Amino acid sequence: MIRILIVEDSQVIALLLKAIFEAESDMQVVGHAKNGREGVQLAHELKPDLITMDIRMPEMDGFEATRMIMANDPAPVVVISSGVDDEELQTTFRAIEEGALSVIEKPPGFAHPDFEVVRRELVETVRAMAEVKVIRRRSLSRTTGTGSYALTMQQPAKDYELVAIGCSTGGPQVLQKMLSLLPADFPVPVVVTQHISKGFIGGLVSWLAGNTTLKIKQAEQGEQLQAATVYFAPDDQHLQVIRRGSKLVVKLSADAPENGFRPSASVMLKSVATACASRAVGVLLTGMGVDGADGLLALRQAGGHTLVQDQESAVVYGMPGAAIALDAVDQVVAMDGMATYLCRVVGK
Incomplete structure (x- = not known):
């Protein structure tokens, strides 16, 4: 009970x-x-x-x-x-x-x-x-480094042009810590689909903007993605990435929910797999459900580099665990090591 x-x-x-x-x-x-x-x-x-x-x-x-x-x-x-x-x-x-x-x-x-x-x-x-039995302030901190899973890591190509992140429950805390540790000149854009109740995404963006030197904003239809900028899917719209020539551009849509969600991390990651293939890094952080797992698999099959948060530091391990079950993951990374890992992978 x-x-x-x-x-x-x-x-x-x-x-x-x-x-x-x-x-x-x-x-x-x-x-x-x-x-x-x-x-x-x-x-x-x-x-x-x-x-x-x-x-x-x-x-x-x-x-x-x-x-x-x-x-x-x-x-x-x-x-x-x-x-x-x-x-x-x-x-x-x-x-x-x-x-x-x-x-x-x-x-x-x-x-x-x-x-x-x-x-x-x-x-x-x-x-x-209620299953998270002991929660303390800053309790998610763990030893910096990768998780304990014995997964094969592909050799990063060092020429990535985008990082795509999906998260749900517990995501805001992880995003705050991770984004606060990324440098102001992070060399690629970041797109994020965060499951959150309608009406709260603007508050999340404002809060995160006060915790990082990166530019944080809600994605807008047709805008060109820029380095050192984090783009969040708006309320009730899928965030997709499409290519126009050499540029990556935002496409927002009100297509049907996927895995029960709009915005959906799977929709975003599948679009990234199509637009960027081997030149993207996909990340799934803490969250309930399975959204994002099949999208991460699509990105891995396209040659992209895929990682998930480790179980020890995740509030809920639904999304990362589902991706592991699909064999969609190259590397498991602890929350405290995520920013360092991303900087190393993209060559910063």
């Missing part, structure tokens, strides 16, 4: 969350805190398996509550935020920085047409995060 503590100042939202969780046979709500201060206290008293955390609350906000919980009574924290304005989005991602695992939009009412989609995402995220 997953024992859940709800930290939420709205009684209506708290009751809705309680109804959603307790409709699941393996979930039980053991407490409700009406502000961050109560949340810190109940986290200490109840020792829940997982905490859902509102951001904007009286007395103590969700960022400060997450910081204190992770310092004193570590537990998996899932931020549930409306993401209505820049201030709340910034606080949301500061909570991620302090150790919260994921951010989910607040569920609408039962009659809302998006209710079932949001409900399913919330339940699946809570179920996966």
Whole structure:
């Protein structure tokens, strides 16, 4: 049974969350805190398996509550935020920085047409995060280097023109660390598909931009990819890479979801395999599900270099594990070694 503590100042939202969780046979709500201060206290008293955390609350906000919980009574924290304005989005991602695992939009009412989609995402995220038993601030840090898998590494060609990254749950923390360590003159563009609730990609981009010397932006239709720039797939659009002469260009589309996602890491990686073949590096980081695995395989079969985050440093090993199962991976790399590895591979 997953024992859940709800930290939420709205009684209506708290009751809705309680109804959603307790409709699941393996979930039980053991407490409700009406502000961050109560949340810190109940986290200490109840020792829940997982905490859902509102951001904007009286007395103590969700960022400060997450910081204190992770310092004193570590537990998996899932931020549930409306993401209505820049201030709340910034606080949301500061909570991620302090150790919260994921951010989910607040569920609408039962009659809302998006209710079932949001409900399913919330339940699946809570179920996966509850398996992460010990979470501490900065706990994902590991010894720099590659993972322990005995995979054959192809010899990098040193003339790569693109890095493509797919990630889901736990991805923002890894991206923050990795991108902050890449140099301002990183010699190739980076494209990223990050699964995140609708409305939060702008906040993620803004937060990451404050943590790196690289340029971070949402991809725009038809723009030419530039070195030292990181392009994120926008809300509800696949990010694909196409070639126009010697230039790599963004193509955005609202084609059907793949592996249940739009944007899909598989769609992005398959386009990179077509456009770049052996001149691209593909990366899958922590995340639920299998999205990206077949795309990474397509890139490897096209001659590209493929790598995944190691299991020890990943919050959820669904996406990297699925790629390994498909024999789509050249190298497994620990989170702390990812930036160094990429710099070495692209010749920086």
